[in-house]
Amino acid sequence: MNCDLLIKNGLLQTPDMGDPGRALPGFVAIRDGLISACGPMAALADGIRPAVTIDAAGGLVLPGLINCHNHAAMTLFRGLADDLPLLTWLHDHIFPAEARFVTPEMVYWCGKLAAAEMILSGTTTVADGYFFEDDCARAFREAGLRAVAAQGVIDFPAPGVPDPADNIRHGARFIDKWRGDDLITPAIFCHSPYTCSAQTITQAKELARQVDCCFFIHLAETEHEVAQSYQRHHLSPVRYLEQLGVLDQGTVLIHCVWLDDDDIGIIKESGAGVVSCSQSNMKLAAGMAPLDKFVENDIPVGLGTDSCASNNKLDMFREMTFAAKLAKVNRLDPTLLPAGKVVKMATTGGAAVLGLADKIGQLTVGRSADIIIVDLLKPHLTPMYETDSLLVYAASGSDVRTSIINGRLVMDNHELLTIDLPEVIGKVNELARRLRSGP
Amino acid sequence: MNCDLLIKNGLLQTPDMGDPGRALPGFVAIRDGLISACGPMAALADGIRPAVTIDAAGGLVLPGLINCHNHAAMTLFRGLADDLPLLTWLHDHIFPAEARFVTPEMVYWCGKLAAAEMILSGTTTVADGYFFEDDCARAFREAGLRAVAAQGVIDFPAPGVPDPADNIRHGARFIDKWRGDDLITPAIFCHSPYTCSAQTITQAKELARQVDCCFFIHLAETEHEVAQSYQRHHLSPVRYLEQLGVLDQGTVLIHCVWLDDDDIGIIKESGAGVVSCSQSNMKLAAGMAPLDKFVENDIPVGLGTDSCASNNKLDMFREMTFAAKLAKVNRLDPTLLPAGKVVKMATTGGAAVLGLADKIGQLTVGRSADIIIVDLLKPHLTPMYETDSLLVYAASGSDVRTSIINGRLVMDNHELLTIDLPEVIGKVNELARRLRSGP
Numbered sequence: 001m002n003c004d005l006l007i008k009n010g011l012l013q014t015p016d017m018g019d020p021g022r023a024l025p026g027f028v029a030i031r032d033g034l035i036s037a038c039g040p041m042a043a044l045a046d047g048i049r050p051a052v053t054i055d056a057a058g059g060l061v062l063p064g065l066i067n068c069h070n071h072a073a074m075t076l077f078r079g080l081a082d083d084l085p086l087l088t089w090l091h092d093h094i095f096p097a098e099a100r101f102v103t104p105e106m107v108y109w110c111g112k113l114a115a116a117e118m119i120l121s122g123t124t125t126v127a128d129g130y131f132f133e134d135d136c137a138r139a140f141r142e143a144g145l146r147a148v149a150a151q152g153v154i155d156f157p158a159p160g161v162p163d164p165a166d167n168i169r170h171g172a173r174f175i176d177k178w179r180g181d182d183l184i185t186p187a188i189f190c191h192s193p194y195t196c197s198a199q200t201i202t203q204a205k206e207l208a209r210q211v212d213c214c215f216f217i218h219l220a221e222t223e224h225e226v227a228q229s230y231q232r233h234h235l236s237p238v239r240y241l242e243q244l245g246v247l248d249q250g251t252v253l254i255h256c257v258w259l260d261d262d263d264i265g266i267i268k269e270s271g272a273g274v275v276s277c278s279q280s281n282m283k284l285a286a287g288m289a290p291l292d293k294f295v296e297n298d299i300p301v302g303l304g305t306d307s308c309a310s311n312n313k314l315d316m317f318r319e320m321t322f323a324a325k326l327a328k329v330n331r332l333d334p335t336l337l338p339a340g341k342v343v344k345m346a347t348t349g350g351a352a353v354l355g356l357a358d359k360i361g362q363l364t365v366g367r368s369a370d371i372i373i374v375d376l377l378k379p380h381l382t383p384m385y386e387t388d389s390l391l392v393y394a395a396s397g398s399d400v401r402t403s404i405i406n407g408r409l410v411m412d413n414h415e416l417l418t419i420d421l422p423e424v425i426g427k428v429n430e431l432a433r434r435l436r437s438g439p
Numbered sequence: 440m441n442c443d444l445l446i447k448n449g450l451l452q453t454p455d456m457g458d459p460g461r462a463l464p465g466f467v468a469i470r471d472g473l474i475s476a477c478g479p480m481a482a483l484a485d486g487i488r489p490a491v492t493i494d495a496a497g498g499l500v501l502p503g504l505i506n507c508h509n510h511a512a513m514t515l516f517r518g519l520a521d522d523l524p525l526l527t528w529l530h531d532h533i534f535p536a537e538a539r540f541v542t543p544e545m546v547y548w549c550g551k552l553a554a555a556e557m558i559l560s561g562t563t564t565v566a567d568g569y570f571f572e573d574d575c576a577r578a579f580r581e582a583g584l585r586a587v588a589a590q591g592v593i594d595f596p597a598p599g600v601p602d603p604a605d606n607i608r609h610g611a612r613f614i615d616k617w618r619g620d621d622l623i624t625p626a627i628f629c630h631s632p633y634t635c636s637a638q639t640i641t642q643a644k645e646l647a648r649q650v651d652c653c654f655f656i657h658l659a660e661t662e663h664e665v666a667q668s669y670q671r672h673h674l675s676p677v678r679y680l681e682q683l684g685v686l687d688q689g690t691v692l693i694h695c696v697w698l699d700d701d702d703i704g705i706i707k708e709s710g711a712g713v714v715s716c717s718q719s720n721m722k723l724a725a726g727m728a729p730l731d732k733f734v735e736n737d738i739p740v741g742l743g744t745d746s747c748a749s750n751n752k753l754d755m756f757r758e759m760t761f762a763a764k765l766a767k768v769n770r771l772d773p774t775l776l777p778a779g780k781v782v783k784m785a786t787t788g789g790a791a792v793l794g795l796a797d798k799i800g801q802l803t804v805g806r807s808a809d810i811i812i813v814d815l816l817k818p819h820l821t822p823m824y825e826t827d828s829l830l831v832y833a834a835s836g837s838d839v840r841t842s843i844i845n846g847r848l849v850m851d852n853h854e855l856l857t858i859d860l861p862e863v864i865g866k867v868n869e870l871a872r873r874l875r876s877g878p
Contacts, residue, residue: 084773121819223771284767285768325722328721334528336724337522338522379559382868384871397819
């Protein structure tokens with residue numbers, strides 16, 4: 001048996017090993033970008049002839065993490081304006097910076113920087129939404145990062161889309177360009193019900209249905225947004241989208257902080273997915289999402305970091321520990337969202353939300369080889385009683401030493417193999433200098 | 440001018456440079472364990488002759504972080520039992536494990552492991568409380584970690600104190616042994632008002648007053664504890680301690696989640712310090728402490744990780760980002776606890792709470808040389824507009840590359856210089872194997 005890459009001696013848990021209840025030393029063989037075999041070390045065939053072998057001894061071998069919400073270009077705004085009232089933050093800092101500094105070049109280099117940060121911290125797939133998304137997708141592709149890349153749609157003049165009347169056309173062109181790519185799955189991102197008209201929302205969803213792609217929308221992020229929705233439409237944001245007929249399995253609802261039980265029932269019935277961004281919701285003081293109820297109702301849930309403007313870090317390990325702890329304190333119940341469920345959200349849950357359940361999220365034969373190795377030989381990961389607890393409560397992105405995406409080794413021993421990091425940091429620092437120096 | 444150690448070329452902010460509003464390239468000279476000079480690079484005297492020079496170019500030079508609450512021995516229980524109801528966790532897992540596995544040897548090796556984790560992640564001072572604290576203090580001392588080490592006092596048979604009638608005597612002996620040590624400041628830790636009698640609490644505080652040391656006590660952690668206090672004493676926990684006459688500047692109240700405005704006023708008047716442990720409070724679903732009100736009332740506040748049984752990590756950078764974000768979402772106000780205030784809590788605030796305000800917490804001439812260097816050349820720390828934002832929202836413990844405590848280089852380029860890490864990890868893994876294999 002030949003293979004392109006063989007990972008051996010690392011601890012792993014795979015459905016192909018049954019359920020041993022804990023991680024055991026095992027191997028993963030990769031061929032043509034897919035997992036071609038995996039199992040316990042004892043089952044590793046003598047005759048296997050790998051082109052490249054990675055010894056994962058002392059490591060934990062896992063499916064790569066899936067970050068279901070980001071705006072990578074906004075990495076330029078990391079730490080630009082924190083601790084401010086929401087509207088001051090948006091109107092006095094973020095919107096003006098976006099109006100002046102978002103260019104294809106900026107989106108490309110910040111996309112590269114975000115890709116570097118995500119790969120180094122164990123993310124192998126990101127769902128991203130912004131303007132000039134083509135340049136972001138190009139950066140991700142070059143970095144070897146898998147992405148669901150969504151062109152932004154909004155009813156204001158936007159970077160690259162000066163006339164909002166063109167917004168759906170721009171989305172359609174973007175999707176056309178990237179369809180069939182093995183790493184980049186194109187999609188559409190309607191900003192929100194309060195920045196897009198009913199017509200824009202329904203047309204964007206219509207486009208998504210035609211080409212069978214994800215339709216993302218920010219929803220019910222703040223209490224203010226919900227009050228405004230009742231004022232304008234006499235409906236909650238969820239019921240408003242239901243009325244527009246845009247809720248189905250291809251729709252991904254970002255945030256979902258302020259929902260009532262009816263809203264949750266409607267989402268469940270529709271098959272739509274939800275993405276929760278605990279850190280962003282906390283930092284912007286948006287609120288605490290009812291993550292426990294999504295789980296209880298078997299709604300597909302993924303986790304997202306949101307952008308560097310509101311987090312300010314793209315580390316999915318940190319997002320996991322925030323999600324687990326926020327859900328508990330929100331209801332004063334320590335049993336909610338146990339570690340295993342949080343790890344699922346960051347892997348199989350995210351894959352389901354993004355319509356990639358058959359492709360990524362699990363170490364099993366036939367899936368894409370999107371794999372990370374966590375280095376266990378660290379004081380803060382000692383002792384290890386249970387892997388899910390370790391991943392959610394003790395590990396961080398910097399513990400990831402190796403990353404393989406679509407069968408390609410993109411990071412090994414903490415070194416990026418696909419990105420010229422000094423060049424990228426230099427370019428973004430130059431953009432930041434221009435931003436800081438003002439008009 | 441001679442000095443033992445010179446740090447140069449790193450970015451730093453020090454009161455000795457006035458307030459330039461941002462970090463500038465500077466130097467810190469260290470002699471006999473103290474900061475002997477610091478300032479901008481331009482002010483570095485030509486004739487300085489350092490025994491050792493550290494080039495901190497590309498780094499941010501900071502006072503080391505102060506972890507105000509830990510039980511280092513409990514590092515053995517990291518991930519042993521998560522996501523459980525509080526009483527099940529305590530009575531079925533933690534207490535039985537403590538009864539069987541807490542020995543001087545266990546406390547020593549877990550103290551070493553905790554010291555390794557803390558030093559690697561930028562903590563230079565820890566306040567610790569447990570039984571066999573002498574062995575923990577020994578481990579910290581050997582590791583070169585500064586500590587306020589407190590012998591535990593509780594009205595049950597405890598490890599090393601089989602007869603609770605001896606608990607104050609044990610505390611007194613411990614304090615006697617360590618008084619005058621330049622790294623270890625001994626103290627006393629009364630477990631709580633619900634596990635210690637009024638007599639134990641007042642006697643322990645009496646001892647602390649006699650020897651002028653810190654008196655720690657867990658207080659108002661859960662809603663249940665407050666209800667119980669009203670039932671037993673017809674008083675809130677804070678008013679109960681006030682009535683016992685144990686609230687003063689030397690008293691440190693750990694947790695303080697469930698307080699009313701009267702409680703906060705009493706703490707303010709008394710001069711007692713407060714330690715907040717956001718992650719532990721969230722993971723155990725204890726609640727959200729009114730951190731914003733402590734700040735508003737100028738109550739001295741430090742941050743603590745609590746132990747690995749309830750966090751499960753000893754990274755003060757993670758504790759800072761949790762504190763900032765939890766305070767905001769708690770009140771739905773993003774302006775609360777801005778990054779600068781959180782950094783103060785983890786440095787000068789912690790120093791004040793521990794009675795070490797004149798000794799540690801700031802980079803200024805005459806203070807102890809407890810200094811860390813954060814490596815800025817990382818994608819997740821790019822760009823940098825403002826250092827406090829970077830430290831609280833983007834950095835993590837693994838970004839700390841160098842640590843100096845009491846003038847001694849204890850970690851450089853992420854390598855521990857005072858701890859044999861493989862030995863320590865091996866010893867703790869062996870203890871964990873015994874624990875897991877059961878009776």
